[in-house]
Amino acid sequence: MRGIVLASGSPRRRELLGLLGLPFEVVVPRVKEDTAKYEDVKKTAMGLARMKAEVVAHVRQGEVIVASDTLVVLGDRVMGKPDNAAEALAVLHALRGRKHEVTSGIVVHDRPGRSPAVQAVETQVWMRDYSDREIADYIARDEPFDKAGAYAIQDRDFRPVARIKGCYTNVMGLPLCHLYVLLEQVGFTPPPVSPHRACEIHTGQRCLVAVDILKGANR
Known part of the structure; x- marks a missing residue:
């Protein structure tokens, strides 16, 4: 079996x-x-993921490369990873109590000369009206600084998200069921593990979209 490289x-x-x-x-x-920016958010996410996959494919030829890039978008603003506490505070204030979109581009690069399997996945996210004190405590734990949008949906202390429409693991950075389907598209046979069930057990969230995503997949 060929190896997988993330x-x-x-x-x-x-x-x-x-x-x-x-x-x-x-x-x-x-x-x-900042070298792959398009007017369309989905194209930008896929372009960045494709760049990551191609860079790694040059040094790991013949292996299956998995790459993803995730963008948090509020209105027409892309909310990136904050560089400092002031930026994290501004982003979390802007997102508070509002709806935004999380878009990931996923690329599975099979081998040179073959087109990669690609997909853009969007999840709608509604944030709860968390307090200034909760924001301060979250920033004090140094949690926001490696995360697009300055938050983690799965954070059990902050719990910033009220509800979502779409894939939960997309908001974490890697839409798992979509990835499973892309692996099959390039001829890689994933193990007999249900990504749907594995995801629900791991996140503690009931998924309402996995059945449709995985239609026809071997799982």
């Missing part, structure tokens, strides 16, 4: 890919994220 330094993506029960390695791509 083109990401994100601990959340490592955690999620591990739920499929597949052995994989991690190679962190060196990509300037």
Whole structure:
């Protein structure tokens, strides 16, 4: 079986890919994220994911490369990873009590000369009206600084999200069921693990979209 390489330094993506029960390695791509900007958010996310996959594919030829990029969008603003506490505070204030979108581009790069399997996934997210004190406590734990939008949906102390429409693990950074389908599209046979069930057990969330996503997949 060919190996899988995750083109990401994100601990959340490592955690999620591990739920499929597949052995994989991690190679962190060196990509300037401001070099792939389009007017369309989905194109930007897919473009960044494609760049990550291509960088890693050059050094790990013949292996299956998995790459993802996630954008948090409020209105016409892309909310990136905050560099400091002031930026984190501003982002969390802006998101508070409002709806925004989380869009991920996923790329599965099979081998040179073949087109990769790609998909853009969007989840709608409604934030709760958390307090200034909750924001301050969250920032004091140094949690926002490696996260697009400055928050983690799965944080059990902050719990910033009121509800979502779409894929939960997309908001974490790697839409698992969509990835499972893309792996099959490039001819990689995933193990007989239900990504739907693995995701629900891991996140503690009931998924309402997995059945439709996984129609026709071997699981």
